[in-house]
Amino acid sequence: MTTLTIEPRARFADLLAAEWIKLWSLRSTPWAFAVGALIVIGINVNAAVADHNNWPGYPDGIKALFVPIWAMRDAYTAGASMVLMLAAGSIGALTIVSEYSTGQFRTTFAAVPARGSVVAAKMSVVTAIMLVYGAVLAVTSFGVTQAILSGRHVGLPFGYPGALRVMAASALLAPVCALTGMALGAVVRHTAATVVTLTFVLLVLPSLINARNHFSATVLHALPQGAWEQLTEVGDHSFMPDRHPATITGSWMVFAAWALVSAVVAMAVVRRRDL
Numbered sequence: 001m002t003t004l005t006i007e008p009r010a011r012f013a014d015l016l017a018a019e020w021i022k023l024w025s026l027r028s029t030p031w032a033f034a035v036g037a038l039i040v041i042g043i044n045v046n047a048a049v050a051d052h053n054n055w056p057g058y059p060d061g062i063k064a065l066f067v068p069i070w071a072m073r074d075a076y077t078a079g080a081s082m083v084l085m086l087a088a089g090s091i092g093a094l095t096i097v098s099e100y101s102t103g104q105f106r107t108t109f110a111a112v113p114a115r116g117s118v119v120a121a122k123m124s125v126v127t128a129i130m131l132v133y134g135a136v137l138a139v140t141s142f143g144v145t146q147a148i149l150s151g152r153h154v155g156l157p158f159g160y161p162g163a164l165r166v167m168a169a170s171a172l173l174a175p176v177c178a179l180t181g182m183a184l185g186a187v188v189r190h191t192a193a194t195v196v197t198l199t200f201v202l203l204v205l206p207s208l209i210n211a212r213n214h215f216s217a218t219v220l221h222a223l224p225q226g227a228w229e230q231l232t233e234v235g236d237h238s239f240m241p242d243r244h245p246a247t248i249t250g251s252w253m254v255f256a257a258w259a260l261v262s263a264v265v266a267m268a269v270v271r272r273r274d275l
Contacts, residue, residue: 015112015121022104023095023125033133036087040137041144043080047073048145055152069235071156072163075145076138076170076232082203084137084170085177085224088130089198092178095126096185096266097194105270115271123182123263127175134174138167162234165248169231169255176224176259177202183262186269217244227254 023029051066051074062070099105112118142163146155156163181198188194206225211217220226221244230251 012117012121015117016125018108019095019118019122019125022099023129026094026098028094029091032087032091036083037133037137039083040080040087041141043083044075044077044141044145045148047077048075048148052148052151055154065235067154067235068156068160068162071146071149071154072166072232072234074149075142075156076166078229080141081170081173081225081228084134084174085202086199088134088174089177089181089184089202090195092126092130092181093185093194093198094181094191095122096182096270097189097191100185100189101191116267119267119270123179123266126178126182127259130175130178131171134171135167137174138170141170142167160234166232166234169228169251172255173224173228176255176262179259179262179266180224183265183269186266211244214244217246221246221250222254224255224258227251231255 051070055063058066099108108118109115142156142158146157149155158164180202181194184198184201185194188197202224206220206223209216209220209223211220221230226246228251230246231248
């Protein structure tokens with residue numbers, strides 16, 4: 001009589017460990033994190049150094065508005081945010097696309113048929129890592145840039161009103177874009193095409209839209225970059241009136257919606273499409 005040995009079902013903790021190993025086994029992962037961090041912080045530090053050096057020549061109008069508007073913008077420049085979005089989104093996309101291109105998904109699902117659990121573990125690992133990554137960059141950028149500006153007595157302390165919100169928004173931008181990249185990777189399944197699509201959605205599309213009318217402003221505010229820009233505004237911006245402003249609550253909801261919809265799309269596509 002033959003005795004059948006039933007393999008125990010994989011625990012979710014085991015799936016998390018496996019996804020952690022797979023993520024860091026990609027040669028591009030450490031480099032992407034390191035280079036992305038250096039570029040993001042470098043762009044922000046460069047802005048702060050430029051303002052520090054040029055401060056004596058600034059007119060009184062700029063000096064009056066520098067704290068907190070320009071000081072905060074030095075900590076979180078638009079260029080640095082774009083690099084962060086592209087880096088985070090690309091890493092998120094590669095966690096999906098690389099398994100399709102190498103056929104590793106077939107091996108994974110042969111061992112763990114519960115595709116939903118595998119994708120949930122993958123998203124959990126990527127989200128957690130990107131949240132820590134974004135938080136480190138946000139805090140470091142703020143601390144270093146404001147230390148530089150303090151040489152001109154215009155640096156902001158960590159406890160400045162609104163600073164915590166700006167740091168939180170900048171930290172959360174990384175996991176939101178990573179999940180967006182995962183969703184696009186699951187749909188497109190091709191590295192180059194995924195990165196191009198991701199770049200268009202996160203970076204190019206916002207640059208093609210202005211806030212001159214209510215409809216275009218609504219579309220712009222509904223994109224991750226538009227929501228981030230609203231969340232990182234501090235101080236009185238009455239000198240640049242916005243005819244169709246977004247709300248802080250609405251911008252947080254945009255972040256949440258992109259993360260949730262991306263997770264649902266990635267989960268649904270991987271579960272239903274053939275490998």
